[in-house]
Amino acid sequence: MFTKIEHIGIAVKDLQAANKMFGALSEIGLLKMEQVESEGVVVSFFKVGETKIEFLQSVDENGPIAKFIEKNGEGIHHIAFEVEDIDKEMKRLTESGFELLRTEKKEGADNKYICFLHPRSTNSVLTELCQDKS
């Protein structure tokens, strides 16, 4: 079962400019920035209530965010839902006919185990599951 929206991921070309824009828009301060080597991105987080806005800038011209922007331009990239037991949820969703992008969970930003579902089984919404590692 999904317990909350953990974050919404937004692909941007210029992370510093996005941080400045969202700070002015929301009047919320930047929570933190992080580099995620495995995804070829630098990311920033803003905490909005119990969830977060995550901006992602590619540092790898062949990485998934670079390719997304090349195809779609900037914009919302994914929604991430918090789950308590990611292994159990991955098994449940596979059995329910949803398609995982990989069969194994991996380490994501912000001290999380993550996995993605293919958007073709979720009304074209790239959907991430997140479980806190701690």
Place this chain on the structure above:
Amino acid sequence: MFTKIEHIGIAVKDLQAANKMFGALSEIGLLKMEQVESEGVVVSFFKVGETKIEFLQSVDENGPIAKFIEKNGEGIHHIAFEVEDIDKEMKRLTESGFELLRTEKKEGADNKYICFLHPRSTNSVLTELCQDKS
């Protein structure tokens, strides 16, 4: 200041199918459905933690959701943030250089006053402000 993410709006072609999909995906029950005449849509809500997922299906072939799907296909349409005083926020954001789609708030789904910001000032993310009417 933005206080929480009120909902994420997702444009779909078939609301019943989307409701079924998201129920199976999240194991969360449907909260409610509503018709919003002014926007030419029927919508459904699922409560996920403190925020909501809103699916929107057009009932007007010239309405904004029909046009969005024609151009982009199904997918995430907007992010809505809760604010305490929408008039004050609209004034603040205009003065900060953000562009409102309309200068007046209007009545939206779910007993809210709403307004939209033009995505060109928000990294191509269509952004909504919501204030509870009650």
